[in-house]
Amino acid sequence: MTVLLVDAANVVGARPDGWWRDRAGAATRLLGRLAGLPGRSLPGPDGGVVVCDEVVAVVEGQARDVTAPVGVRVERAIGSGDDALAACAARLTADGTRLLVVTADRGLRARLPPATPVAGPGWLWRLLDEIGCAPPA
Structure with missing residues (x-):
């Protein structure tokens, strides 16, 4: 079993669909699509x-x-989203939780616990489109 830890701002920003006009709305749409993933077996980024x-x-x-x-x-970053995600990843791996982090941010990737698997936003968007996790109506 794996926890998918998502850098929401980074994933939203990977698709130029006008998200910058309504950042909260774009995040809400992404979260709605992510809600369809728990409990599923997914094709991983490594095959x-x-x-x-x-x-x-x-x-x-x-x-x-x-x-x-x-x-x-939802983990709500008080300051930096990168700081919050790195701290969350550290807490979860310290508890023995298996993670897959979704971000394209190289600086953030370098701050993750050693050997933490990472996938890019493109993998997540393709997955959501392929398995039919449609945006909420």
Whole structure:
């Protein structure tokens, strides 16, 4: 079982769909799609299978106050989203939780616990599109 730890701002920013006009709305749409992942066996970024036990999304800035849908735990960054995600990853791995972090941020990747698997936003967007985790109506 794996926890998918998502850098929400980084993932939202990877698709030029006008997210910058409504950052909170874009984060809400992403979280709604992520809610369909827990409990599923997913094609992993390395070609293997990832059994998604839980989704944790780190939100920041204008998206910090979004409502968490059922199926997604939201970590609200008080300051830097990168700081919050790195701290969350450290806590979870210290507890023995298996993670897959989703971010394209190289600086953040370097701050993760050693050997933490990472996938880019493109992998997550393709996955959401392929398995039919549609945006909420």
